[in-house]
Amino acid sequence: MTDQLTRQQLLKRAAIGGAAITFPGILAACGSSGTKASGGTTSVEQKLASTLHFSNWTLYIDTNNKTHAHPSLDTFQKEKGVHVDYVEDINDNASFFGKIQGPLSRGQSVNRDIVVLTDNDRYLALMIKKGWAEKLDKSAIPNIKNLVEVQRHPTFDPNREYSLPWQSGMTGIAYNDKLTDPVLSVTDLLENPKLKGKITSLNSMGDALTLVMLANGDDPSHVTDKSFNAAFTRIKKAVDDKQIRQFTGNDYAPSLAKGDLAAAMSWSGDIAQIGNSHIHWNVPKEGGALWTDNMLIPKGGNVYTASVYMNYVYEPSVMGLMEAGDPKRNITGIYYIPPVIGAKQAALKLNPSVANNELIFPSAETLSKVHLFDSKALNNQKYLTQWQNLISG
Amino acid sequence: MLLAPGLGFLAVFFVVPLGFLGYQSLQSGNIDFGYAFTWAFGNYKTAVTDYRSEFVRSIEYAGIATVLALLLSYPVAYWIAFRGGRWKNLLLLMIVAPFFVTYLIRTLAWETILSDNGLVVRTLQHLHLVSPGGHLLATSTAVVAGITYNFLPFMALPLYVSLEQIDQRLIEAAQDLYASNWKAFLRVTVPLSLPGVVAGTLLTFIPAAGDFINAQLLGAPQNHMIGNVIQSKFLELTDYPAAAAMSFILMGAILVGVILYARAVGTEQLSGSAV
Numbered sequence: 001m002t003d004q005l006t007r008q009q010l011l012k013r014a015a016i017g018g019a020a021i022t023f024p025g026i027l028a029a030c031g032s033s034g035t036k037a038s039g040g041t042t043s044v045e046q047k048l049a050s051t052l053h054f055s056n057w058t059l060y061i062d063t064n065n066k067t068h069a070h071p072s073l074d075t076f077q078k079e080k081g082v083h084v085d086y087v088e089d090i091n092d093n094a095s096f097f098g099k100i101q102g103p104l105s106r107g108q109s110v111n112r113d114i115v116v117l118t119d120n121d122r123y124l125a126l127m128i129k130k131g132w133a134e135k136l137d138k139s140a141i142p143n144i145k146n147l148v149e150v151q152r153h154p155t156f157d158p159n160r161e162y163s164l165p166w167q168s169g170m171t172g173i174a175y176n177d178k179l180t181d182p183v184l185s186v187t188d189l190l191e192n193p194k195l196k197g198k199i200t201s202l203n204s205m206g207d208a209l210t211l212v213m214l215a216n217g218d219d220p221s222h223v224t225d226k227s228f229n230a231a232f233t234r235i236k237k238a239v240d241d242k243q244i245r246q247f248t249g250n251d252y253a254p255s256l257a258k259g260d261l262a263a264a265m266s267w268s269g270d271i272a273q274i275g276n277s278h279i280h281w282n283v284p285k286e287g288g289a290l291w292t293d294n295m296l297i298p299k300g301g302n303v304y305t306a307s308v309y310m311n312y313v314y315e316p317s318v319m320g321l322m323e324a325g326d327p328k329r330n331i332t333g334i335y336y337i338p339p340v341i342g343a344k345q346a347a348l349k350l351n352p353s354v355a356n357n358e359l360i361f362p363s364a365e366t367l368s369k370v371h372l373f374d375s376k377a378l379n380n381q382k383y384l385t386q387w388q389n390l391i392s393g
Numbered sequence: 394m395l396l397a398p399g400l401g402f403l404a405v406f407f408v409v410p411l412g413f414l415g416y417q418s419l420q421s422g423n424i425d426f427g428y429a430f431t432w433a434f435g436n437y438k439t440a441v442t443d444y445r446s447e448f449v450r451s452i453e454y455a456g457i458a459t460v461l462a463l464l465l466s467y468p469v470a471y472w473i474a475f476r477g478g479r480w481k482n483l484l485l486l487m488i489v490a491p492f493f494v495t496y497l498i499r500t501l502a503w504e505t506i507l508s509d510n511g512l513v514v515r516t517l518q519h520l521h522l523v524s525p526g527g528h529l530l531a532t533s534t535a536v537v538a539g540i541t542y543n544f545l546p547f548m549a550l551p552l553y554v555s556l557e558q559i560d561q562r563l564i565e566a567a568q569d570l571y572a573s574n575w576k577a578f579l580r581v582t583v584p585l586s587l588p589g590v591v592a593g594t595l596l597t598f599i600p601a602a603g604d605f606i607n608a609q610l611l612g613a614p615q616n617h618m619i620g621n622v623i624q625s626k627f628l629e630l631t632d633y634p635a636a637a638a639m640s641f642i643l644m645g646a647i648l649v650g651v652i653l654y655a656r657a658v659g660t661e662q663l664s665g666s667a668v
Contacts, residue, residue, distance in 0.1 A: 245531040392625035
């Protein structure tokens with residue numbers, strides 16, 4: 001598991017390097033106005049393409065540890081005769097959006113049929129609002145009935161016309177018990193002098209502010225200037241006091257295992273993937289955050305083929321395997337939270353220890369403690385600028 | 394005529410993007426509603442007033458790293474040029490070899506080297522140079538060390554080239570004229586190696602000032618450089634005009650610095666005609 005994590009870390013960070021290279025690309029992309037290449041077709045031809053181009057985040061699908069193949073994709077190919085060109089090229093929402101927004105704004109295809117974006121960042125909603133996402137062909141997705149109830153009417157896509165959840169995750173606190181007593185609250189994390197310089201915050205505004213607002217007794221799903229300022233000031237103070245050492249994506253995980261960090265704001269699946277007995281994850285006692293990564297068909301993608309694939313992953317037995325893996329066949333699962341009813345039953349047959357893991361199949365009690373972040377605040381340019389200035393300047 | 398492909402390349406891949414960057418830096422708007430050209434000189438003013446400390450920090454870190462790289466590289470380049478003998482090529486290869494590994498991986502390696510429980514930090518704690526429980530990662534020391542390391546060959550190679558070209562007989566002549574070894578070094582070798590020093594410092598300083606990977610991976614938020622701000626404006630905030638304005642200011646500041654530097658050391662050093 002450790003070598004996977006190192007690989008994940010490298011890939012995530014490779015994106016930072018890639019970012020340096022993409023600047024001119026973005027500029028060039030914004031430069032010309034170009035001509036419309038493919039207009040939005042409304043009627044969908046129900047014919048499978050030979051290849052499905054799927055862009056996803058790193059380590060976010062079932063993988064055979066030996067062959068590095070993705071069994072669920074192989075089965076899909078066998079059943080439908082569609083080859084899946086599966087590319088792990090999404091490292092964070094902003095830079096991926098930066099990469100595809102140029103062609104999309106000029107009406108050009110981005111050569112992808114499915115992309116995955118997170119609901120606690122602004123870009124998912126923006127893709128739909130700008131008309132850069134194709135409508136799903138729901139006639140090809142009867143399994144949509146297996147979508148969990150809480151995910152059926154999100155604000156960015158109230159009737160799930162454009163998007164379907166891939167996985168959800170919780171944001172909470174992880175700590176290494178070799179270096180610290182249990183860290184169970186945000187107050188402890190941000191203000192315990194024993195943890196000075198030994199903790200990190202997430203660089204995603206929605207995640208970090210949700211935790212701090214809950215600790216302040218504010219409601220993260222209805223952000224006001226007052227609650228924003230209170231949370232912002234509290235995090236800024238922790239930065240100025242050098243309590244917070246860095247703002248990270250999921251690269252905090254190896255540092256936590258190495259001992260450079262004692263505790264960190266953290267995503268549940270990362271910790272489930274590490275499988276290190278000294279590292280514990282919990283929903284802070286004031287509450288945690290819940291987010292969901294959603295599949296979208298970018299404009300110009302093959303709607304029918306993408307919809308058939310979405311239907312396939314919403315089959316409980318398929319999602320169960322993707323989620324929990326299968327130790328007998330040396331398959332590692334995703335270890336985040338699946339949005340499909342019945343996935344747990346399927347997972348129980350394959351890998352009971354994962355199926356009973358509270359981080360992967362959380363109980364109703366755990367889920368009652370996690371909150372969504374206000375989608376309006378995600379688009380508030382003033383908040384975003386203030387936040388970026390804090391974490392990058 | 395032979396220049397045409399080169400000039401064409403420059404025009405297409407340098408002048409045009411640069412012009413567009415300038416055009417963009419005077420736009421206003423946002424990703425939701427689009428951008429429009431409005432002669433928004435305010436972008437420049439905001440960049441300077443809001444991010445002054447990041448600009449200053451970038452120049453400072455890049456400056457310190459350049460001086461450190463010079464102090465580290467000079468003896469090495471000198472030794473290889475004058476004492477390397479038949480091992481010269483191998484020794485040069487040894488300088489360059491680590492740089493076959495990508496930039497990012499090398500910086501990540503530094504993260505491991507400087508890790509809180511690593512040998513370096515423990516030794517320094519033992520010597521009371523780092524307080525017990527203190528750390529090097531997420532400090533300016535780590536950022537400057539990372540930059541110095543990452544740009545070392547850009548300093549060492551030009552130095553080597555200019556030192557290697559020095560006619561040994563000039564040094565012998567100085568010694569014949571009763572100059573001590575040290576004096577011969579100061580009066581003959583150093584001046585003759587100046588083109589290498591100038592080239593090396595420029596090649597190190599210019600990219601170092603715009604770097605953001607080292608600050609991101611090895612620094613704390615307090616150590617972030619202007620490159621980090623530009624990166625976040627471009628990719629996180631999609632505030633392209635502000636990012637473009639900052640890039641221009643950085644470019645301008647470096648250009649002015651280079652001109653002043655060239656004036657101070659003499660332009661012939663810059664073009665290398667002294668050799």
